[in-house]
Amino acid sequence: MDREKVHKEYTNGEVTVVWQSGKCVHSAICFHGLPSVFDPRKKPWVTPEGADTKTIVEQVKRCPSGALSYYMNAKST
Template identity: 55%
Template sequence: MNPDNLTKEYTNGEVTIVWQSGKCIHAAQCVKNNPDVFHPKEKPWIQAGNSTTDKIIETIHKCPSGALTYYMNKN
């Protein structure tokens, strides 16, 4: 596994956040727009349960690198 090109998933039950480390440019828009979820100094650094699905999706759309994507979970 290449640590420079990881893909990790985090979910709040409704939405799953997909983070691709190889695309991340560390612009910190995720942290600035949703600090309840994105904690770069913690593990796991994404805590999807700390925000609403709508706010998470809004934050992901502001990611300039495309390192953050999402998919909706099936019920």
């Protein structure tokens, strides 16, 4: 991961994970906790298809720096 400040969003259609690189302290909590979604060796490093929405939200809440956040996508109907 580079140190440039980027704001990225990744969605599974239901929840959108937001990552702000400038806040990330590289604590590794996200990819140790949920490696099927958070894997810095991959590009993109977040694959929201890798777990269900509830699991993703719980992991995002454990990010100590606030680099990860999320919002629920608006329902289309």
